[in-house]
Amino acid sequence: MGDSPLSRRTFLSAAGAAGIAGLTAPLLSACGSSGPSGGGGGGKKTLQVWAxxxxxxxxxQQAALDDFNKSSATKLKLVPIPDSGGSTYPDKLRIGMGSPNPPDLFFNWxxxxxxxxxxxxxxVDLTPQLTSDTAWKNSFLPSVLDAGKAADGKYYGIPMRGMQPVLLFYNKTLFTQHGQKPPTTYDDLLNLVTYWNSQKIQPFALGHLDAWPDLMWLEYLVxxxxxxxxxxxILAGxxxxxxxxxxxxxLHRIVDLVDRKAFGTNxxxxxxxxDGAGVLFAKGKAAMHLMGTWEYSNQVDKHVKFAKNDLAFAPFPTISGGKGDPNSVVGNPTNYFSISSKSKDVNAALAFLKKEMGSPMYIDKLxxxxxxxxATGLEARLSASPNPEFSKYVYQMVQKAPSFTLSWDQALPHVFTDPLHSNLQxxxxxxxxxxxxxxTLGAVK
Amino acid sequence: MTAVASTRRGGRATDAGRGSDQASRPGALWVLPAALFFGVFAGIPLLLTAVLSFTQWNGLGTPAFNGLHNWRHVLSDGAVWDSLRVSLVFMVLCWVVQTPLALLIGVWAAGRELNRAVLSSIFFLPLLMSTAAIAITWRVLLDPNFGLAATIGPYIGFPDGNIAGDQHGAVAAVVVVVAWQFVPFHALLYQGAARQIPKMLYDAALIDGATRFQQFWKITLPQLRNTIVTSSVLMLVGSLTYFETILIVTDGGPGTATMVLPQRMYISAFQSFQMGYASVIALVLAALGTALSMLIVRFSGFGKMRSTLEGI
Incomplete structure (x- = not known):
């Protein structure tokens, strides 16, 4: 899943896709060799940083690069890549990475x-660096650092922005008015489904049309x-x-929830x-919404009053008899910076990650x-956040989470994305x- | 009149066959710019796509030849067949919905009255809008709780506004959006063609006491035959390869109910990064589109380029 509703590749990219129709589509990426070139020839090198x-x-990110460039012979240059205008960020990255001049450092999921x-x-395998430099490794929350590992179990990415676990948002005003409490167990959840339906309020908002919101239910239930x-x-194949x-x-529980009209009928x-599901939730027509943390900023941006007065959040309920730790979370741990092994100056790229990604200046700006x-040890500093209460909650939630499972559609190889989305739908x-x-999913390869 | 016309047409076709016109034909050099353009932007990519279809390539490194694997796979891939079915249904529905609308609007708009000019310029507005803007607007309109779907849903059999989420509703919705977007273009074709029809034909019909309907049926429609063929080819081949609007409005959903073949190709190429497999689908689409337009041209007599004005 993308990093925020706006940069979700789903529809902005769709706009871009408009230009690609036709039989030549698969060939566009064959032209990858003409990607942005390395720039600085001669003694001084310039590294391309794609974000x-x-x-x-x-x-x-620019501030971090500027800070690094002050004291480095090799300069880093930020190349913001739009997630639209012909293809998505992953498409463009694919073309860049397939070219003789790949980006030196790049943003990924x-x-x-x-x-x-x-x-x-x-x-570049970052495992040796992280193992030898424990202070560096310990400056990141372990569950988040681990969630970005590749399937071979090695670290290739360093966290470079905020965490986006999925939580259960609810309308606290509605809950208080009706004398209800957010669910702590799955049985509570089922009772609430019955209760809200009896009150003609949809229990959960769900943006099914975009496919990936469905996946959050499967991820948390599993x-x-x-x-x-x-x-x-599954990930290990x-x-x-x-x-x-x-x-x-x-999956059977999902069918059961649908039968109980937990998501309404339409x-x-x-x-x-x-913002279809967001409005439904903000107008009090749905009592709860299972969504990533970006839903909070979405509501703050679009439905100010609701976000201020009614919006509350809770962890996903536990299931009696379930083996999962009630503190574990799913969602998008964060975004990462990875280094291309073809980089003109791997050491400089590495030095940048070490110096800047955990630096107080960078963290405070985020x-x-x-x-x-x-990053670790942020409890006090999070008061500077525009939404300190929510930020602290999310931070503690991830901090005490024994595991943070990356959204399945981000974790699995690309061939799974479409079968996973359309079949779960x-x-x-x-x-x-x-x-x-x-x-069906077992047969995908 | 018809009989006479066709004899004369036949006669002329034979004349041309004998080559009496050949002296005045332009030299091959004139074809060069068009041929170059076509070669660079269609011919070579098509060839490369054909080569790519025999390879496995995820966009990184060098494509590796894997023989007929992709082609065999496409035959046994239920998802592709399902998409083909959806594509054909979508194509036929687009034609059935758009042609009569475009024809009637185009012919109506061909009249010189001021109100027609004003209304048709308003009606042609969707032509100026970006596909993405149109699709996103419709996506919001189809919201079952707050969109247009909530208001009109109950009257058309969707009491809870669940149009885009219903298998048939979604197909219908997409066909309507595409029609809304493209009918103006085809209406423009018909408007232009209808204005070319000599007024004397109608005058003669009027003298013979023909009704409006008879005039339309016996004069306008036959005179527009070539335009109908052109518009139909554009429409059928166009909707066979079109998916931008679908991608945004329903994203192929619910499930795969509106997942047309071009979108399947797009997903294979740019979501799954199976470029070889996507090339196979692309070639299938290219072959289908070409066959379709050739068939229409063949059976409509369009290829003979007979003028509908002959015989006057």
């Missing part, structure tokens, strides 16, 4: 997004029922990992990206922008049984 174009984030690059030896190993097995009874149980037409960085729509789902 997702983002008005809030790019100045912070960890695991699945870098899998092909790691596998083909295009990335995590609570079976712990992080269930998905770790172990045989029959998809047909694990835990996955089936989770969730299939509701989008998230264009906090001021509303992010919750993945079919399960929600009851066009496909849980058994068919695990069978």
């Amino acid at each position: 997702l174009q983002d008005d809030g984030q790019n100045p912070i 960890g695991t699945g997004s870098i899998q092909d690059y790691a596998q083909s030896g295009r990335l 995590e609570r029922l079976g712990g992080p190993t269930v998905f770790a097995d 172990k045989p029959n990992a998809w047909s694990n009874p835990v996955v089936l149980d989770a 969730f299939a037409s509701v989008n998230y990206v264009n 906090i001021k922008a509303g992010d919750v960085p993945a 079919k399960v929600f729509l009851k066009k496909m049984t849980p058994e068919q789902f695990v069978q």
